[in-house]
Amino acid sequence: QLQASGGGLVQAGGSLRLSCAASGRTFSTLPMGWFRQAPGKEREFVAAIKWSGSNTYYADSVKGRFTISRDNAKNTVYLQMNGLKPEDTAVYYCAARGGTTMAYYGESRRYDYWGQGTQVTVSS
Numbered sequence: 191q192l193q194a195s196g197g198g199l200v201q202a203g204g205s206l207r208l209s210c211a212a213s214g215r216t217f218s219t220l221p222m223g224w225f226r227q228a229p230g231k232e233r234e235f236v237a238a239i240k241w242s243g244s245n246t247y248y249a250d251s252v253k254g255r256f257t258i259s260r261d262n263a264k265n266t267v268y269l270q271m272n273g274l275k276p277e278d279t280a281v282y283y284c285a286a287r288g289g290t291t292m293a294y295y296g297e298s299r300r301y302d303y304w305g306q307g308t309q310v311t312v313s314s
Contacts (some may be wrong), residue, residue: 194284197308200274204312208269210284210305217303218262221287224269224279225298226310235296236282237269245296252278263287274312281307 208224223238237258238247246258255273257302263314267284288302 192217192286192303192305194282194305194308197282197310199311202275202312202314204268204274205272206274206310208271208282208284208308208310209240210267210269212265212267212286215226216270217265217267217286219290221290221292221295222260222267223287223295223301224258224282225285225301226282227307228280233283233298236299238292238295239267240292240297241290245292247279247292248260249296265275270303271310274310279310281309300306303310 191214193211211287219241221240224236226236227233232282236252239258239260239274243260257270259268284305285301286303293302
């Protein structure tokens, strides 16, 4: 129901935009987030956005470089990634909450719907 795309190989300092398209149901009333998982590491929070788009939240490691946004008419969430660093290399997952609350937005276990992931590789 969530399809992530837009990953790829980019040099350090470059940019990518990830997309997460929802299908099968509407996610326009649900908070959504992006997480990432590097090899040998646990999945970590990247960014989250309220259903309306009025509130956004970021991990300290990406603040000022990444921007999460959404287009509810298209049932799609985006992650604009600028100033990419080698340590941003990971599989990126989009996820949606099952309810409207933003509480504990950084905890992956609070999300009920997950996309399949898209690989982002940043070379130095």
